[in-house]
Amino acid sequence: MPEGPSILHLKNRLQRFKGKTVSEASGYSEMDKSAIDYIKIFDIDAYGKNLLFVFKDFFVGVHLGLFGSMLVNKRKKVNASFSLHFPHSEINFYVAHPKLYEGKPTDYFNFKTDILKEEFDGEFVLSTLQQHYADQMIGDALLDQELFTGVGNIIRIEALYRAKINPDSPVKNIPEKKLVYLIETVVNYAYEFLDQLKTDEVKEKTLIYGKKICPKDKTELIIDEMGKVKRKTYVCPKCQKMYS
Template sequence: MPEGPPILLMKEDLQKFAGEKVIDVKGNSLQDNHGVKDHILREIKTFGKQTFLIFDTVNIRIHLLMFGSYSLFEKKDQQDNLRLGLVFKNGGMYFYTCNVKLVNDDFLANIDWEADVMSDEWNPAKAEKKLKSNPKMMACDALMDQDIFSGVGNIIKNEALFRIGIHPESLIENLPQKKLEELIAEARNYSFDFKKWKKANVLKKNFQIYHQKICPKCGLEIIEKETGKGKRTSFFCAKDQKLY
């Protein structure tokens, strides 16, 4: 599942179509045009792993799920997987193997935009409050909670915890205040590093712990284990990541 940084990169690719009129709609998600064809795409917004295409009378939510993708040109060999294609005068945007859903303005109004770790509206104080209201939550589950850290996925979770030396199974209530603040800050810091490296096509070269075998700090073998309520895979060093 794409994490927040690739979604922001996708938005940058699609941004040139904001303010342009849709001249054709393709794909198997919208049974009719729903006020899209011949209408102007007013804005593109992102929230974590979700993308919203804003029109005057309708909003479209795109979620790439586990294996979704997008393209600026139509892929003839993937017609069966085309969920939505919007054609403009000077090109188009095409979404494959993803979830496409119409949402109303109330849906958008109820989103806590301050929970998006890569947004200018990101509110670390609110994140801290949410964490402290879930004291028994493991650090690995906390970072993957989209209501707290929207946009954070398994790569960011693992790499951020390694950077700050916290074992993924540490309980929030056991973290010293300084470590809690580091966890909140690093979720955002690593996300922007992720975006920079992804754009330069060097993301995997910069992995320290994710899918690695040997700890770059101490040389011990990295542990791979399903952790937390979500049972997502964690990679960690028993020596350099303290269990609180």
Template sequence: MPEGPSIILMKESLLPFTGQQVTEISGNAQFEKDSFVGQILLEIRTFGKQVIRIHLLMFGSYSIDEQTKPDKSLRLALFFSSGSIYFYTCSVKSVDLEYLSYIDWEADIMSDSWNPEKAKEKLKANPTMMVCDALMNQDIFSGVGNIIKNEVLFRIGVQPESPLGHLPPGKIKKLIEEARNYSFDFLKWKREFVLKKHWLVHTRSTCPVCGQKLIKKQTGAGKRRSFFCEKDQKLY
């Protein structure tokens, strides 16, 4: 699943199409597409797109002005007078305006509306949840993915299988702070094409602090890959 910073970059590439009229629409997404021809693309939001919601899932991608993948992967193509947008291997749904009122925009880790106090309350309400699951929970940290999860937990010195209820208040505070901090570091490094160079534990084999072999393990309810150091990260 593309993480929040990558979605921000996608939004930036699509922004030139805002205010333009859809002249043609195609793709194998199963909804009434013809009704969108002639519509104006009013806004692009990184928590979803209105009136079409696009979720990139695990392997979704997009391209601009050129179809780069075969028709079987093409879920939606929007054509404008100045160019075109193509979305592949993703979930595409048509939603009504009321849909936006149900989204908790304050959970978006990279949004100006981000509310750390609300995140703190959600964490407190789930004491048995593993911290690895909490970071990946899009209702708490929308935009956080597996890379950010692994790097944040290394930054704050916590093992992924630690239950939230066992973490000291100071660690909860650092968890919330670093989830946002690392997301913006991720965005900066991604723009500079140096993201992987800055990974400390994700897909790495040895700890950059003590040199000990890192543990690679599927953790949490989602069984996602975790990379962590048993010495420099504490199991609470």
């Protein structure tokens, strides 16, 4: 499943299309595509798990969901859910969900919570976490896209392991300096993840995601669907402290 860094990686691959004119949009998605007719792309951006194609008065956010993918100048045998056509090239999305928004991205999205944006504000995320997520388990809060925009399951698992926190710990029981460290770890790991995408080594370089034993003490990992989010979770019962 694409996480924030995967979307930023796609965005970086698409930068040559910035300033180009889209001749038409197609695909089986229900979004009204009639406004995309010989229109210039002002910017291509990313927000969390959304890829953004910004036009003059509106933009299209493409969410890749669990199984979405993108191809440039190539096609799959199945139909694309959304495609942008240029005179000599095309961008095709499969099993992705495009949505048209009037106005600009900052009218809708809070860049302060996006772990890969320059505008990311760790203090804002910390205070929101402490005030509004106090009773939630940290493993659940990390997947909330309103708070940790761009965090997916791999980042969640790896950041909690590196910060030595059990995902079932309620936020209110975790010391503030631990939360600060966790937020820094999320961001640092997201940039590592982005770097590893260039050589396709993300899954190879994880410490516990997709593994069976802890690399530090060789303890067998707990692998289970944990928390309210019911996502597959990996935990080292020795290294990761339960704050209860």
